[in-house]
Amino acid sequence: MTDTSATTDGPAYTTEAYAAVEKAAGSRRALYVPSVLEHAAALLTDLWATGERHGATASDWGWVADLPGSSLDVVSRQYDRTPDPERTPDQARALQRDLLDALTSDEIGLTAALGPRAQVIVERGPDTPRGGFHGDANVTVGIYTNGGWDIAFDQHGASVLSIVAPASQAGASQVAEIVRAFVRGELGDIFRH
Structure with a gap:
């Protein structure tokens, strides 16, 4: 080595x-x-x-x-995996806000808003892969009380993909970097793996 x-x-x-x-x-x-x-x-x-x-x-x-x-x-x-003990809804919402702050920071520069539960809705960009019924769905990223981070198109029935990252403010920042790369088209269609 x-x-x-x-x-x-x-x-x-x-x-x-x-x-x-x-x-x-x-x-x-x-x-x-x-x-x-x-x-x-x-x-x-x-x-x-x-x-x-x-x-x-x-x-x-x-x-x-x-x-x-x-x-x-x-x-x-x-x-x-499910944390032990489970993350509280308040902790999940705090991570949601950390993610929103990271996504909309000057460094990442995406347009995003709080979504339902502990999700953040991220506006798609011109190079974002097609997703949703008409190919124009925005992106949703979430953290849950009983699991980790995930990403999907904001469309009912859309495929969901895990983003393996710490459930922390630093983890939210790293997730935001992956989301930025996806929205900018740098990762290609991550759902066709």
């Missing part, structure tokens, strides 16, 4: 582990914020290091297991 990168808030991970986790994320039916990818890369780095102490190199694991994908899946459960 080579170059170890350290985040200011989290553990260290190798660039190889981050690249492997990022590649694994591309085959999953969810979107992941950078801090979650870093968390999974740190776990993978530790797993590879443990294997090396037992004579198993990182490439040896590929023959028997998908450690990058497994690391991502295990870490993701901490962010998108």
Whole structure:
């Protein structure tokens, strides 16, 4: 293993582990914020290091297991499963407001408004992929008392996709970055995975 990168808030991970986790994320039916990818890369780095102490190199694991994908899946459960104890409605609404503030900040620059429950409705842009019955639906992003973040078109029956991110103000900011990339057309049609 080579170059170890350290985040200011989290553990260290190798660039190889981050690249492997990022590649694994591309085959999953969810979107992941950078801090979650870093968390999974740190776990993978530790797993590879443990294997090396037992004579198993990182490439040896590929023959028997998908450690990058497994690391991502295990870490993701901490962010998108039912919290224990459940988040209160007031906590969910506070996260909704954090998301709205991040989306409408000068940095992100989207037009958005509070929606029902703990959702934020984001105005689509000229490059947003087509969505909804007529292809012109806005985007809705939510956080829930019994789960994590998600994104969908604001249309009854629309496909919903998880955004794996911390349920925090920092997580809301990272979710806003993903939403901006989607609205600007940089991610393509994330619902046709």
